[in-house]
Amino acid sequence: MxxxxxxxxxxxxxxxxxxxxxxxxxxxxxxxxxPSFTSARRALVLGDGDGRFLARLLHSNPQIEADVVDISPAMLRLLRERLTPEARRRITLHEADARGFTPAKSGYDLVVTHFFFDCLFQPDLEALVDRITPRLAANASWVVSEFARSSGETASVAGRAVISSLYAAFGLLTGLEVRSLPDQQTALEGCGFQLCSEKQWLRGLLISQLWQR
Ligand SMILES: C[S@@+](CC[C@H](N)C(=O)[O-])C[C@H]1O[C@@H](n2cnc3c(N)ncnc32)[C@H](O)[C@@H]1O
Structure with a gap:
C-alpha cells in the first residue's frame, strides 16, 4: 500500500x-x-464521496439497502448529511480502505464505483474485484463511471492532458500516488463480468459502463 x-x-x-x-x-x-437499478435490493457502494449518487439511488429505489465504503471520514459525513432519516436507516457506513476491505455480508446484486477505480493501481483493482466477486449474487450488476483514454488523435492528446492534470491535482491534495488509469476491463472480465452497455460523453473522455455476471 x-x-x-x-x-x-x-x-x-x-x-x-x-x-x-x-x-x-x-x-x-x-x-x-x-433507471436500471429499480429492482436491486442490496448494493455495495465504493468511494461514493459526498453521496450524490447514493442519495438518488435510495430515493429512486425505496427497497434497496446499501453498504457504503469510503476512506474519508469527511466524505462519509457529507454523504450521511445528504440523506433523509429514512434513507439513513437503509445504509451501513464503513470508514475503510477499500484496498483491504472484504464485505462481511454477501448477496449484493449491485456494485457501484463512480470515479473510484481511478484511485487504484492495477494490482489493487484486480485484487479488489477478486475479493468482492464471491460476495455477489449470481446476477449482480457492476456500474463503473470513469475517465477513459479517448480515441481520435486530437481528443486523445487533450484527454491525456486532462487526466494528467487531474492526477497531479489529486496527488497534491490527497496524497494519491496513482498517475494513470487502471484497466477495469481486464479486472472485471477476469472475474466473469461482461460489458452489457456503455455510454460516452465529451468525445469519449467520460464513460459509464454496466457490467453483469
Ligand atoms: C474521486 S472521488 C469520487 C467520488 C464519487 N464517487 C464521484 O462520483 O465523484 C474518490 C472517492 O473514493 C474515496 N477513496 C479513494 N481511495 C479510496 C480507498 N482506497 N478506499 C476507500 N475509499 C477511497 C475518496 O475518499 C473519495 O470519496
Whole structure:
C-alpha cells in the first residue's frame, strides 16, 4: 500500500471543483444507468464521496439497502448529511480502505464505483474485484463511471492532458500516488463480468459502463 491517502480536504470543495471544471457531465455519467437499478435490493457502494449518487439511488429505489465504503471520514459525513432519516436507516457506513476491505455480508446484486477505480493501481483493482466477486449474487450488476483514454488523435492528446492534470491535482491534495488509469476491463472480465452497455460523453473522455455476471 502507498502512503496515507487523505480525501478529507477535498470533501467540501469537491462538488464545486467538479461543476466548475466539467459542468454536469460527471453527474450525467453517475446517473445514466440509475433507471436500471429499480429492482436491486442490496448494493455495495465504493468511494461514493459526498453521496450524490447514493442519495438518488435510495430515493429512486425505496427497497434497496446499501453498504457504503469510503476512506474519508469527511466524505462519509457529507454523504450521511445528504440523506433523509429514512434513507439513513437503509445504509451501513464503513470508514475503510477499500484496498483491504472484504464485505462481511454477501448477496449484493449491485456494485457501484463512480470515479473510484481511478484511485487504484492495477494490482489493487484486480485484487479488489477478486475479493468482492464471491460476495455477489449470481446476477449482480457492476456500474463503473470513469475517465477513459479517448480515441481520435486530437481528443486523445487533450484527454491525456486532462487526466494528467487531474492526477497531479489529486496527488497534491490527497496524497494519491496513482498517475494513470487502471484497466477495469481486464479486472472485471477476469472475474466473469461482461460489458452489457456503455455510454460516452465529451468525445469519449467520460464513460459509464454496466457490467453483469
Ligand atoms: C474521486 S472521488 C469520487 C467520488 C464519487 N464517487 C464521484 O462520483 O465523484 C474518490 C472517492 O473514493 C474515496 N477513496 C479513494 N481511495 C479510496 C480507498 N482506497 N478506499 C476507500 N475509499 C477511497 C475518496 O475518499 C473519495 O470519496
Amino acid at each position: 502507498s502512503r496515507q491517502l487523505n480525501f478529507d480536504r477535498l470533501a467540501r470543495p469537491y462538488r464545486w471543483l467538479e461543476y466548475s471544471t466539467f459542468g454536469r457531465s460527471l453527474e450525467r455519467c453517475r446517473f445514466h444507468f440509475l
